[in-house]
Amino acid sequence: MDSYKDLYYPSRLATAQGEEIRHVYCLHALNHVLKANSQVLNNNTRKRDQKSGLDEEDLRDQGLTRPKVLIVVPFRESALRVVQILISLMEVPDKKVDVSNKKRFKDQFGCAPEDRPPNLRRPDDYEAVFAGNIDDHFRIGVAILQKSMRLYSPFYSSDIIVASPLGLRTIIGSEGEKKRDFDFLSSIEILIIDQADIYLMQNWEHVLHLMSHLNLQPTDSHGVDFSRVRMWSLSNWSKYYRQTLLFSALQEPQINSIFNKHCFNYNGQVAVKNIPKTGSICQVLVQLPHVFQRLEADSVLSVIDARFKFFTDKILPQYRDAIMSHTLIYVPSYFDYVRLRNYFKKEELSFTHICEYTDKPGISRARQFFLKGQRQFLLVTERFHFYKRYTLKGIRNLIFYELPTYPHFYSEVCNMMKAWKQGEEATWTCTVLYSKYDAQRLAAVVGAERAAQMLQSKKNVHLFVTGENN
Known part of the structure; x- marks a missing residue:
């Protein structure tokens, strides 16, 4: 993950490793965002000081839009856990991180105990997948600041977007629709698709639709300072610099095709293969x-x-x-x-x-x-x-x-x-x-x-x- 290679891991079982994998990719995403934001702030200071001999090429530290990380998860419960992990990672001993709109987030993404039907016995994997709020239509922007976090930030002011395929499909829209927007996907540097096998049971077309709208040139400038935009973003090469992390419970040709046909990372790819011995x-x-x-x-x-x-x-x-x-x-x-x-x-x-x-x-x-x-x-x-x-x-x-x-x-x-x-x-x-x-x-x-x-x-x-x- 740290080498920024694409990763396909098809052994993410619902009953084991799920939380550990979620914790690792959240840490990786947060580390990437904090480093990128720190570089922008440092370059802002350098530019303000106007030191002689400052090369403008060294100040190119941004994409065409602000969102850097897209985390795709199947249910609101998964999004809740992702945000909770991000908050816990930002906290330092003896000091809590300031999170705006936290109550609204818990109300919309949490699940009351009485919502669960009583006395229903189901297999362990079912209990793990369908725990909590299982609504699959949501999207939320997360802005990471130095000592605080803002939930429900507008997409063009967000660093991380957490969403379901359906939640993204409704905003991306289809060709010919007047109200559609996918410019916020133009500068995604890390794409994380978690529990990819569940999308096969939802609607796989939404995932394919999302993949075909990633890292396209935006239709509007959205107030960007072009003197600070990296040259590979301006040259429409963003897809070659995007890291894709794909986690699934099984190996399936449709999931394999995402990795083979939509991932172009110049750093290379790593795919884990599990050969079942018994079945x-x-x-x-x-x-x-x-x-x-x-x-x-x-x-x-x-x-x-x-x-x-x-x-x-x-x-x-x-x-x-x-x-x-x-x-x-x-x-x-x-x-x-x-x-x-x-x-x-x-x-x-x-x-x-x-x-x-x-x-x-x-x-x-x-x-x-x-x-x-x-x-x-x-x-x-x-x-x-x-x-x-x-x-x-x-x-x-x-x-x-x-x-x-x-x-x-x-x-x-x-x-x-x-x-x-x-x-x-x-x-x-x-x-x-x-x-x-x-x-x-x-x-x-x-x-x-x-x-x-x-x-x-x-x-x-x-x-x-x-x-x-x-």
């Missing part, structure tokens, strides 16, 4: 045969249609029989879910469906229909599981239309089967569809060594059995 299939506790079926596709774009055709032609006919009732179909992509839902309606199949937009009565009805066997199929989106983490009872057959984004979701969904024991464990089934483009997700589920063998094998079907008594 999350080892956490499956029920006795269950897992049939992994490989589908062939010529390109990343064609794999969507190839998967749908493979599912409707090869997989679905095996489950149409009434004997194969209580079949849950887990669909990671909302677009695939809509496509399948429309196909099931067209074919007049007995099914019900739940997604992240389904209301509570709709969820209850669907769960009851599925549990009692009144509907043969239940379509479920990955985002529904991410945000709700309900235990769905009544599963006898399980189909993963695509491998889960989070590897531990695989074992969680498989283990739901044990919530409804009717003495029929011997007839339970699990089918997983994958292609060569799912290599990272496959490795996270079955382990890197097995995944390599499966992808290189001439066979398209592989069987694993879990939960056997050895």
Whole structure:
């Protein structure tokens, strides 16, 4: 971090290291801002004294706009913790830092204890991610002064901006809109994207939109003294001097593409790679045969249609029989879910469906229909599981239309089967569809060594059995 290289760290787990990572990048950001501000003040003094032989090039110490650090976090609770860490880092023994608008900040970003629903048991990672205020539409400017800090400062008077992708998207706007502003992103020197995996569950388009508006030449001068602006800022080279710190809980092609396509740091890049040895299939506790079926596709774009055709032609006919009732179909992509839902309606199949937009009565009805066997199929989106983490009872057959984004979701969904024991464990089934483009997700589920063998094998079907008594 101190070398100002770009960093991609895909092992930021919600249940471990989260606070330590947050503390480290806050320290780095604050150190950068304090040093930059100190240099500006020193140069102001030098200029005021008008020493002879003073080279004007030495006074170039600013960007085209003031904001230097952008910290992107998913929820208000994350922003609250970031600001609290910044305040604690500025405090010195026996003297508290003066923070303006602190009460307003705590009221808007804090969370009352009564807001939390009682008696709900959820996995540890869910409790860690969804702690506190989970509103995802916010942005706040932070001005760092010598002995004080100002919250809610206007962006063009701020040193650090803490925001969510949605909060930034609403101010950046879209092409053609009259009220849009992204000049404040023109001179960002450190970009920190924390908990990047959660944006996959929110709206990844907002992150891509943000990345495409970073370090562009501003449309207005905003009162800048051009004699103090660094030459590389004036030459529109800011993106080559920006450090990007990317923290995620998993390795995913969409996150990798941000690092590969939008990071141009001349200092270089450092990417941490974790090779999973065992995979999350080892956490499956029920006795269950897992049939992994490989589908062939010529390109990343064609794999969507190839998967749908493979599912409707090869997989679905095996489950149409009434004997194969209580079949849950887990669909990671909302677009695939809509496509399948429309196909099931067209074919007049007995099914019900739940997604992240389904209301509570709709969820209850669907769960009851599925549990009692009144509907043969239940379509479920990955985002529904991410945000709700309900235990769905009544599963006898399980189909993963695509491998889960989070590897531990695989074992969680498989283990739901044990919530409804009717003495029929011997007839339970699990089918997983994958292609060569799912290599990272496959490795996270079955382990890197097995995944390599499966992808290189001439066979398209592989069987694993879990939960056997050895």
